[in-house]
Amino acid sequence: xxxxxxxxxxxxxxxxxxxxxxxxLLFWFGPSSPAQPICDRDTSNRCTPERLAxxxxxxxxxxxxxxxxxxxxxxxxxxxxxxxxxxxxxDCPAPCLGYSYRTKTPVFEExxxxxxxxxxxxxxxxxLYLVLGIPIGVAAARRRGTVADKALVSxxxxxxxxxxxxxxxxxxxxxxxxxxxxxxxxxGYFSFTENPAKWFSGLLLAWIALGIFGxxxxxxxxxxxxxxxxxxxxxxxxxxxxxxxxxxxxxxGLRAALVPVVTIFGIDFGTLLAGTIFTxxxxxxxxxxxxxxxxxxxxxxxxxxxxxxxxxxxxIFSNLIVDLIYSVLDxxxxxx
Amino acid sequence: xxxxxxxxxxxxxxxxxxxxxxxxxxxVRFPTEDGLITAVSExxxxxxxxxxxxxxxxxxxxxxxxxxxxxxxxDARTAQITGxxxxxxxxxxxxxxxxxxxxxGNQVSMIFQDALAALHPFYKVGGQLAEAYLVHHPSASKRDxxxxxxxxxxxxxxxxxxxxxxxFPHQFSGGMRQRAMIxxxxxxxxxxxxxxxxxxxxxxxxxxxxxDLLQDLQREFNSAVIIITHDLxxxxxxxxxxxxxxxxxxxxxxxxxxxxxHPEMPYTWGLLSSVPxxxxxxxxxxxxxxxxxxxxxxxxxxxSFHPRCAHRDKVPGDLCTTTVPDLAPGGRGPxxxxxxxxxxxxEVYEAEVLPEIAPDVAAGDPGTDVAARPDEES
Numbered sequence: 001x002x003x004x005x006x007x008x009x010x011x012x013x014x015x016x017x018x019x020x021x022x023x024x025l026l027f028w029f030g031p032s033s034p035a036q037p038i039c040d041r042d043t044s045n046r047c048t049p050e051r052l053a054x055x056x057x058x059x060x061x062x063x064x065x066x067x068x069x070x071x072x073x074x075x076x077x078x079x080x081x082x083x084x085x086x087x088x089x090x091d092c093p094a095p096c097l098g099y100s101y102r103t104k105t106p107v108f109e110e111x112x113x114x115x116x117x118x119x120x121x122x123x124x125x126x127x128l129y130l131v132l133g134i135p136i137g138v139a140a141a142r143r144r145g146t147v148a149d150k151a152l153v154s155x156x157x158x159x160x161x162x163x164x165x166x167x168x169x170x171x172x173x174x175x176x177x178x179x180x181x182x183x184x185x186x187x188g189y190f191s192f193t194e195n196p197a198k199w200f201s202g203l204l205l206a207w208i209a210l211g212i213f214g215x216x217x218x219x220x221x222x223x224x225x226x227x228x229x230x231x232x233x234x235x236x237x238x239x240x241x242x243x244x245x246x247x248x249x250x251x252x253g254l255r256a257a258l259v260p261v262v263t264i265f266g267i268d269f270g271t272l273l274a275g276t277i278f279t280x281x282x283x284x285x286x287x288x289x290x291x292x293x294x295x296x297x298x299x300x301x302x303x304x305x306x307x308x309x310x311x312x313x314x315x316i317f318s319n320l321i322v323d324l325i326y327s328v329l330d331x332x333x334x335x336x
Numbered sequence: 337x338x339x340x341x342x343x344x345x346x347x348x349x350x351x352x353x354x355x356x357x358x359x360x361x362x363x364v365r366f367p368t369e370d371g372l373i374t375a376v377s378e379x380x381x382x383x384x385x386x387x388x389x390x391x392x393x394x395x396x397x398x399x400x401x402x403x404x405x406x407x408x409x410x411d412a413r414t415a416q417i418t419g420x421x422x423x424x425x426x427x428x429x430x431x432x433x434x435x436x437x438x439x440x441g442n443q444v445s446m447i448f449q450d451a452l453a454a455l456h457p458f459y460k461v462g463g464q465l466a467e468a469y470l471v472h473h474p475s476a477s478k479r480d481x482x483x484x485x486x487x488x489x490x491x492x493x494x495x496x497x498x499x500x501x502x503x504f505p506h507q508f509s510g511g512m513r514q515r516a517m518i519x520x521x522x523x524x525x526x527x528x529x530x531x532x533x534x535x536x537x538x539x540x541x542x543x544x545x546x547x548d549l550l551q552d553l554q555r556e557f558n559s560a561v562i563i564i565t566h567d568l569x570x571x572x573x574x575x576x577x578x579x580x581x582x583x584x585x586x587x588x589x590x591x592x593x594x595x596x597x598h599p600e601m602p603y604t605w606g607l608l609s610s611v612p613x614x615x616x617x618x619x620x621x622x623x624x625x626x627x628x629x630x631x632x633x634x635x636x637x638x639x640s641f642h643p644r645c646a647h648r649d650k651v652p653g654d655l656c657t658t659t660v661p662d663l664a665p666g667g668r669g670p671x672x673x674x675x676x677x678x679x680x681x682x683e684v685y686e687a688e689v690l691p692e693i694a695p696d697v698a699a700g701d702p703g704t705d706v707a708a709r710p711d712e713e714s
Contacts, residue, residue, distance in 0.1 A: 233450060
């Protein structure tokens with residue numbers, strides 16, 4: 001077990017390293033100089049070739065890429081100093097992911113500020129789609145083949161074939177803009193500790209959009225998994241014992257049906273935590289997703305690599321956690 | 337309408353009690369996408385306490401479907417079940433779900449074919465046994481149930497039952513799993529035990545152990561046992577009575593010894609011919625029944641066995657293709673029922689079938705036991 005954890009964590013470190021290196025190289029050898037956006041901004045779009053050269057020199061783009069990547073990696077562990085323009089130096093303590101080219105603040109600080117928003121969106125949305133999706137899926141599986149089941153399955157199929165960004169956008173357009181429902185009037189992220197009610201109402205629409213859209217998929221997963229479980233021989237055995245129907249369905253059926261659903265959920269939840277770009281953009285929530293979108297638009301290299309690293313770490317951990325949970329849920333699984 | 341009132345081979349003594357299980361004129365139909373299928377048709381049989389009935393037939397002959405009906409395990413919304421099933425005098429068809437549940441696993445229990453699939457993979461063996469006990473002993477504590485589980489595992493011959501009780505099914509060997517399954521079936525001292533192909537998934541040596549175990553336990557508990565199988569060896573070993581099923585109908589029914597030595601229905605002849613004989617010459621050929629069992633969706637007219645029957649020419653006219661024969665006594669007395677138009681089945685059997693499947697017996701004394709194994713008791 002311990003050896004397994006160490007093995008998985010080591011392989012995770014390798015993946016994180018490769019992700020960060022790839023992002024770094026993509027920008028380094030990309031078509032435009034990574035220093036271009038910061039030069040444009042600092043000179044109010046009068047970036048002359050001389051000025052650009054000056055920025056490149058200060059930011060280290062004249063050094064070989066591996067020296068600069070080394071500086072970056074070293075900064076993550078021990079911190080470093082960063083110089084944009086001519087003289088002023090910015091101190092960047094470990095873990096230093098650099099300074100944002102747009103805002104000139106430490107990337108790590110910005111990321112920390114945005115995490116609560118993304119975590120709030122992800123937790124609420126995921127909770128909602130599990131709470132809706134699994135019971136609906138189980139109910140449909142128990143009524144398999146009936147009119148209600150068929151109607152549900154086909155309507156959810158239609159709903160889930162709409163692209164998510166369109167679905168979320170329409171939700172916002174109708175509920176907030178068109179009908180002006182007061183509860184959804186002010187979407188966005190507000191600190192939970194300052195004003196829980198505002199936090200709740202600001203995120204509610206995002207949760208509903210994520211929850212409903214996600215629940216269409218989780219209903220399908222749960223239904224399929226449950227239909228399969230209920231047709232197993234051990235369900236017949238449970239019935240033959242004289243167990244009550246509810247025990248047969250939940251203790252024996254659902255227990256088995258949940259295992260594959262948990263696996264999918266772990267990966268999905270990791271993806272949500274890594275930033276829900278559409279959700280955050282549409283509902284005006286300043287989280288990791290929104291931030292990474294701005295960074296890509298502004299070619300803000302330090303922020304882009306930070307968000308990519310963050311996604312990689314979150315996904316590696318969620319995969320690891322799923323595997324650990326899996327070994328608890330299914331006694332036949334042995335980790336090695 | 338065929339005649340369905342029959343004399344049971346395990347004849348009820350006049351004035352005596354009804355056998356523990358009486359199935360009378362049972363018909364089970366399922367709607368499918370391609371139409372209504374009749375999985376079991378006008379089936380009647382009975383089993384008394386301490387007796388063993390063997391039900392034989394190919395896959396799809398309705399042998400499992402009929403037994404599942406005894407436990408009420410068919411989906412009540414779809415399965416259409418008519419006739420009568422009386423368990424200890426209680427009519428089971430149409431019985432409410434809560435009363436049915438009290439019967440299941442308690443008075444009547446079932447052990448299934450593939451124990452690996454039939455036990456829940458995520459729960460410990462002991463837990464699954466204890467659950468079966470607790471559901472019918474609501475006042476018992478969890479510790480009582482666990483002790484009972486250990487006791488039952490010990491009873492069915494699982495070594496170190498107090499340790500193995502905490503194992504998961506996948507940690508057991510195939511034979512041990514089937515033993516655990518039997519332990520679970522017997523944990524509430526059922527009066528009727530239905531064993532649905534209990535040895536099919538096992539090695540032959542383990543098969544014999546399991547059959548011995550079942551026989552010992554039956555003697556001990558004096559329960560009625562139905563053993564569903566396609567293995568005539570199991571029948572010869574275990575059964576007092578035999579019911580041969582084909583395409584949802586009983587085609588031959590009577591005492592095991594009688595059926596195995598003097599079968600009167602060509603399908604039973606076919607089953608006997610398909611049994612390999614360990615002692616025979618290796619060059620002797622097995623004689624399979626030609627063709628496949630009919631689809632329940634498009635049953636042949638008349639006798640459902642006629643497309644595969646080698647002896648239908650011996651029946652005058654087109655009786656075999658037009659009329660379903662009655663299940664009626666043949667030439668061997670009222671206890672032996674067969675569903676066949678042949679007027680002289682015993683002569684045909686001795687003249688044509690016996691020489692092929694057991695030439696030595698046919699050449700010698702035609703009256704000797706053909707199918708019974710050398711080790712057969714009873």
